[in-house]
Amino acid sequence: GENVEQHPSTLSVQEGDSAVIKCTYSDSASNYFPWYKQELGKGPQLIIDIRSNVGEKKDQRIAVTLNKTAKHFSLHITETQPEDSAVYFCAARSRGGANNLFFGTGTRLTVIP
Amino acid sequence: DGGITQSPKYLFRKEGQNVTLSCEQNLNHDAMYWYRQDPGQGLRLIYYSQIVNDFQKGDIAEGYSVSREKKESFPLTVTSAQKNPTAFYLCASTPSWDASGNTIYFGEGSWLTVV
Numbered sequence: 001g002e003n004v005e006q007h008p009s010t011l012s013v014q015e016g017d018s019a020v021i022k023c024t025y026s027d028s029a030s031n032y033f034p035w036y037k038q039e040l041g042k043g044p045q046l047i048i049d050i051r052s053n054v055g056e057k058k059d060q061r062i063a064v065t066l067n068k069t070a071k072h073f074s075l076h077i078t079e080t081q082p083e084d085s086a087v088y089f090c091a092a093r094s095r096g097g098a099n100n101l102f103f104g105t106g107t108r109l110t111v112i113p
Numbered sequence: 114d115g116g117i118t119q120s121p122k123y124l125f126r127k128e129g130q131n132v133t134l135s136c137e138q139n140l141n142h143d144a145m146y147w148y149r150q151d152p153g154q155g156l157r158l159i160y161y162s163q164i165v166n167d168f169q170k171g172d173i174a175e176g177y178s179v180s181r182e183k184k185e186s187f188p189l190t191v192t193s194a195q196k197n198p199t200a201f202y203l204c205a206s207t208p209s210w211d212a213s214g215n216t217i218y219f220g221e222g223s224w225l226t227v228v
Contacts, residue, residue, distance in 0.1 A: 004155070043119075043219035044156075046218075089155060105153060
């Protein structure tokens with residue numbers, strides 16, 4: 001099955017700086033890579049996703065890059081704000097069923113005002 | 114507003130008790146899922162249901178049971194056979210089972226603590 005590794009587990013940045021979270025996956029058949037933001041005591045919320053036919057996707061301050069050859073993808077947050085503080089999860093899926101959606105272990109991002 | 118509603122938000126279970134977590138969605142989604150989340154770990158799939166009256170075991174189904182009698186409801190029972198049930202439980206849904214463009218939507222979660 002798929003194995004998704006996520007680094008770092010914790011990340012602290014100064015407000016206004018950029019934050020980068022990286023994930024690797026093992027199954028070359030994986031073709032969908034979502035990123036979720038989870039605030040304390042709440043369910044994860046999808047913030048951006050990318051499919052394997054695209055190398056990069058951007059939505060305002062958030063961007064995701066995908067390197068299929070190296071089997072890794074990254075989340076980039078620019079101009080970080082205190083409200084960006086949360087736990088971020090990456091995931092990878094090889095087929096449509098959600099039983100094939102495998103999550104990383106999460107990164108706790110803290111943005112210091 | 115459409116969404117997934119989980120209840121209760123906090124639940125305490127005594128040793129040997131079965132407890133049931135409720136999950137209701139008004140998104141008209143076919144597929145529903147239950148995940149367990151432990152500190153420092155990713156989400157692990159407990160059970161999933163592709164369509165009403167169907168459900169399948171996920172990666173960590175032992176000690177849990179589900180039913181899917183209605184499209185909008187997918188309750189999870191944590192039985193006394195689950196030896197370490199203290200965790201955050203998340204219910205989720207997708208519009209269909211295997212469409213490649215599926216986005217998974219999560220509820221707000223339920224905290225279960227054994228006392």
